[in-house]
Amino acid sequence: MSENDSMAFHWRSRIRVVDTDVSTRIHYSALFRHLEAAETEFLRSLGLEYSRWFEQGYSLPRIHVEADYLAPLCFDDEIDVEVRVERIGESSLTLGFRVIKIASGEEAARGRLVGVCMDIRSGKSTPIPAAIREALEQVQAH
Amino acid sequence: MSENDSMAFHWRSRIRVVDTDVSTRIHYSALFRHLEAAETEFLRSLGLEYSRWFEQGYSLPRIHVEADYLAPLCFDDEIDVEVRVERIGESSLTLGFRVIKIASGEEAARGRLVGVCMDIRSGKSTPIPAAIREALEQVQAH
Amino acid sequence: MSENDSMAFHWRSRIRVVDTDVSTRIHYSALFRHLEAAETEFLRSLGLEYSRWFEQGYSLPRIHVEADYLAPLCFDDEIDVEVRVERIGESSLTLGFRVIKIASGEEAARGRLVGVCMDIRSGKSTPIPAAIREALEQVQAH
Amino acid sequence: MSENDSMAFHWRSRIRVVDTDVSTRIHYSALFRHLEAAETEFLRSLGLEYSRWFEQGYSLPRIHVEADYLAPLCFDDEIDVEVRVERIGESSLTLGFRVIKIASGEEAARGRLVGVCMDIRSGKSTPIPAAIREALEQVQAH
Numbered sequence: 001m002s003e004n005d006s007m008a009f010h011w012r013s014r015i016r017v018v019d020t021d022v023s024t025r026i027h028y029s030a031l032f033r034h035l036e037a038a039e040t041e042f043l044r045s046l047g048l049e050y051s052r053w054f055e056q057g058y059s060l061p062r063i064h065v066e067a068d069y070l071a072p073l074c075f076d077d078e079i080d081v082e083v084r085v086e087r088i089g090e091s092s093l094t095l096g097f098r099v100i101k102i103a104s105g106e107e108a109a110r111g112r113l114v115g116v117c118m119d120i121r122s123g124k125s126t127p128i129p130a131a132i133r134e135a136l137e138q139v140q141a142h
Numbered sequence: 143m144s145e146n147d148s149m150a151f152h153w154r155s156r157i158r159v160v161d162t163d164v165s166t167r168i169h170y171s172a173l174f175r176h177l178e179a180a181e182t183e184f185l186r187s188l189g190l191e192y193s194r195w196f197e198q199g200y201s202l203p204r205i206h207v208e209a210d211y212l213a214p215l216c217f218d219d220e221i222d223v224e225v226r227v228e229r230i231g232e233s234s235l236t237l238g239f240r241v242i243k244i245a246s247g248e249e250a251a252r253g254r255l256v257g258v259c260m261d262i263r264s265g266k267s268t269p270i271p272a273a274i275r276e277a278l279e280q281v282q283a284h
Numbered sequence: 285m286s287e288n289d290s291m292a293f294h295w296r297s298r299i300r301v302v303d304t305d306v307s308t309r310i311h312y313s314a315l316f317r318h319l320e321a322a323e324t325e326f327l328r329s330l331g332l333e334y335s336r337w338f339e340q341g342y343s344l345p346r347i348h349v350e351a352d353y354l355a356p357l358c359f360d361d362e363i364d365v366e367v368r369v370e371r372i373g374e375s376s377l378t379l380g381f382r383v384i385k386i387a388s389g390e391e392a393a394r395g396r397l398v399g400v401c402m403d404i405r406s407g408k409s410t411p412i413p414a415a416i417r418e419a420l421e422q423v424q425a426h
Numbered sequence: 427m428s429e430n431d432s433m434a435f436h437w438r439s440r441i442r443v444v445d446t447d448v449s450t451r452i453h454y455s456a457l458f459r460h461l462e463a464a465e466t467e468f469l470r471s472l473g474l475e476y477s478r479w480f481e482q483g484y485s486l487p488r489i490h491v492e493a494d495y496l497a498p499l500c501f502d503d504e505i506d507v508e509v510r511v512e513r514i515g516e517s518s519l520t521l522g523f524r525v526i527k528i529a530s531g532e533e534a535a536r537g538r539l540v541g542v543c544m545d546i547r548s549g550k551s552t553p554i555p556a557a558i559r560e561a562l563e564q565v566q567a568h
């Protein structure tokens with residue numbers, strides 16, 4: 001295991017009935033619920049939970065999201081969602097995700113969420129506060 | 143057609159892939175998205191759109207919801223959602239729904255949503271404002 | 285703690301951003317995702333996971349769902365979902381839910397899901413298989 | 427208006443309460459429900475509705491999805507979703523979306539969905555059937 005691997009955050013989840021569709025597999029949009037849970041817990045693990053952002057007058061609206069679906073995910077599949085900081089811009093934050101099917105070890109999906117730090121009062125983007133930036137840089141993938 | 147029937151509001155919708163699950167039918171919780179669209183458009187048809195409630199400092203959080211599923215709804219089924227005012231309490235509003243499968247005329251589901259008028263500043267329930275009450279009474283089922 | 289209490293199954297969950305709406309609280313329909321996760325894990329705890337139902341040719345479509353909302357649930361609130369077998373009919377199964385806000389101990393919601401055992405091939409309701417019935421009876425609330 | 431513009435399909439929709447979150451804006455994942463409705467109706471407009479794909483033994487699972495959020499979408503905003511065929515590969519189909527806020531004419535979001543034609547029996551990708559390909563080529567953006 002490289003130092004880099006030790007920086008990744010892992011979140012376990014499971015595909016629910018509501019996540020599936022008539023294809024008998026996951027509906028592509030349901031994956032984002034699992035990525036969001038992983039993201040929220042990742043930030044909490046750094047002491048950067050969203051409630052703290054909100055209290056300080058910031059939010060992190062998405063400006064870009066994407067996902068690749070590599071192998072089918074079905075009802076009851078257990079997944080491991082790996083989260084990494086891919087990039088910290090002046091005001092943007094890019095998180096990368098890998099979704100592993102626990103039973104097979106197969107990589108089932110990848111995702112990327114780009115948020116931009118917003119000042120809630122002005123509704124405008126603003127530089128990521130220094131304390132948040134520093135905590136994120138500690139775990140950034142290199 | 144009785145006078146009563148003429149009071150019902152009808153909203154057309156269609157079951158989408160995201161509404162279905164591995165059973166190949168609608169996921170029960172997805173029905174509520176269709177009821178909500180019907181409810182919103184019903185209130186708009188009376189000039190009582192939610193944006194007006196919010197502007198005046200009110201919201202209508204749910205205190206009770208229920209649904210009965212009478213016949214399967216599947217991907218691409220067109221539905222007619224009928225909305226009626228079932229009861230107007232001091233601060234509560236009960237809406238009733240019937241979902242008809244358009245192709246067969248079959249009744250596929252029934253629903254009921256009970257909301258309570260809330261003063262957004264205090265977070266407490268408050269009597270339904272007179273103007274809203276009067277408009278709702280005009281179309282109440284008897 | 286009564287013997288009855290020891291029969292209840294508990295599932296911990298957390299309100300996510302996707303569960304909330306413009307009211308800043310949970311959207312009522314999002315509660316059902318948490319009830320479903322609790323239900324699935326409850327059945328698994330009895331060795332009755334849905335995958336076993338499907339393999340044996342059965343499913344459990346909902347015929348009735350309901351929920352009462354007693355106190356606001358907001359983003360990041362941790363909840364304990366208690367599941368109980370309320371009633372086992374010839375072919376129907378009624379599960380009852382209580383949702384407790386962990387921080388305050390407050391009861392935030394109640395729910396009820398009624399499913400009917402269906403033979404997947406015929407699409408018709410069928411008596412709950414004896415092995416499933418017996419396992420459910422072991423934990424039924426009295 | 428160029429010939430190209432006339433090839434785009436337009437679908438009107440509206441942001442619902444369930445689409446919003448605690449930020450008071452749309453939850454990013456909710457946009458995909460609107461894109462999906464537009465996609466389904468676009469294919470229907472060409473006589474290529476998914477029910478026909480399924481009947482012929484094909485499905486179109488997603489291998490990639492992405493979206494850019496350019497301006498806030500809020501509860502009750504009416505949107506126009508424009509759909510275009512961006513690329514028809516051997517077995518893949520790329521659809522592009524633009525979401526316009528009707529009140530302001532502002533472009534609020536862009537999206538892209540890449541599906542791959544799958545033989546349902548084998549679970550493997552397969553060339554897009556000639557009849558479907560031809561109908562899609564008629565409306566492909568150049």
